[in-house]
Amino acid sequence: MRSDKGTISNDAIKGEVVSIVGQNVIVEAHINSEIKNINCVQTGTIISQSKHSNLIAAGDIVYFNYEEGLSKIVKVEERKTKFSRISPSNKNKEQIIAANIDTLLIFVSVLEPTLNTRFIDRYLVAAKLNNIEPIICVNKLDLSNKKYVMELMNPYIKLGINVHCVSVLKNIEIKKLKNIILNKKTLISGMSGAGKSSFLNNILGYEAQVVKNISEKTNKGIHTTSFSKRYRIKDDKLQDRGWIIDTPGLREFGIWDLTKDEIGVIFPDFTDYYFRCKYTSCTHIHEPDCAVIKAVEDGEIDAERYNSYLNIYDSLED
Numbered sequence: 001m002r003s004d005k006g007t008i009s010n011d012a013i014k015g016e017v018v019s020i021v022g023q024n025v026i027v028e029a030h031i032n033s034e035i036k037n038i039n040c041v042q043t044g045t046i047i048s049q050s051k052h053s054n055l056i057a058a059g060d061i062v063y064f065n066y067e068e069g070l071s072k073i074v075k076v077e078e079r080k081t082k083f084s085r086i087s088p089s090n091k092n093k094e095q096i097i098a099a100n101i102d103t104l105l106i107f108v109s110v111l112e113p114t115l116n117t118r119f120i121d122r123y124l125v126a127a128k129l130n131n132i133e134p135i136i137c138v139n140k141l142d143l144s145n146k147k148y149v150m151e152l153m154n155p156y157i158k159l160g161i162n163v164h165c166v167s168v169l170k171n172i173e174i175k176k177l178k179n180i181i182l183n184k185k186t187l188i189s190g191m192s193g194a195g196k197s198s199f200l201n202n203i204l205g206y207e208a209q210v211v212k213n214i215s216e217k218t219n220k221g222i223h224t225t226s227f228s229k230r231y232r233i234k235d236d237k238l239q240d241r242g243w244i245i246d247t248p249g250l251r252e253f254g255i256w257d258l259t260k261d262e263i264g265v266i267f268p269d270f271t272d273y274y275f276r277c278k279y280t281s282c283t284h285i286h287e288p289d290c291a292v293i294k295a296v297e298d299g300e301i302d303a304e305r306y307n308s309y310l311n312i313y314d315s316l317e318d
């Protein structure tokens with residue numbers, strides 16, 4: 001049960017959520033001058049300002065009453081940032097994938113499975129809505145070549161988005177990308193089979209995740225992560241330098257809290273054009289004298305990005 005009001009004991013301990021499995025929550029906290037992972041439960045009344053989302057997510061700051069063997073969460077702090085989607089089981093509910101993150105690392109592969117820019121575009125919209133810095137990582141450079149991949153990524157580079165081409169298998173550009181996310185709170189999410197688990201094992205320096213090949217039958221990724229989990233990242237001197245949250249591969253991604261009236265403003269590709277449209281309420285789909293449509297026709301806006309806009313627009317509620 002959640003409540004937006006209440007007080008907690010002075011003895012309640014503050015910690016950060018590492019992972020959640022069912023009703024059990026692993027919380028990292030300082031106990032007797034040591035950093036420990038405490039097994040907590042969600043039971044009784046929990047103070048939280050979140051009314052339309054899951055109560056607790058990886059990365060949340062929580063307070064709990066510490067008891068040997070059975071610690072109870074009593075409060076969830078208001079989230080500074082969140083990355084979420086429409087709950088696949090209830091379109092009226094928000095599913096928080098991770099909380100209090102600085103950076104979203106969108107992890108895809110150029111082949112096996114094939115690069116899906118529609119997937120990237122949805123993630124970019126959700127990141128912009130929640131003021132999270134996006135980074136695109138394209139893995140499996142060993143199956144292609146950098147010039148070709150960078151041509152595919154050119155529309156994103158033009159938008160000022162940080163794009164990295166790597167090969168986890170050949171250990172190409174991995175350390176450079178790790179150095180970029182040091183000292184940050186990062187969420188890594190992407191398509192199943194893109195090599196996300198192998199990347200994590202590489203930058204963490206140990207086998208944190210089981211690695212499986214893509215399905216030979218479907219050529220799609222096989223989930224190796226069953227729940228979100230936060231990991232500490234260490235530098236070359238083994239000092240803690242931020243953390244990263246891994247998530248299961250997401251095959252559905254409905255964007256939460258976005259309407260058809262707002263999507264045009266969210267798409268950065270349209271920024272230099274939508275004020276020139278004849279109608280202030282222009283949807284940039286069928287109206288005459290639409291500056292956005294003309295920019296697409298003239299090659300000033302990437303056609304694939306525009307098609308992504310249409311795809312997202314059609315998926316939104318009026």
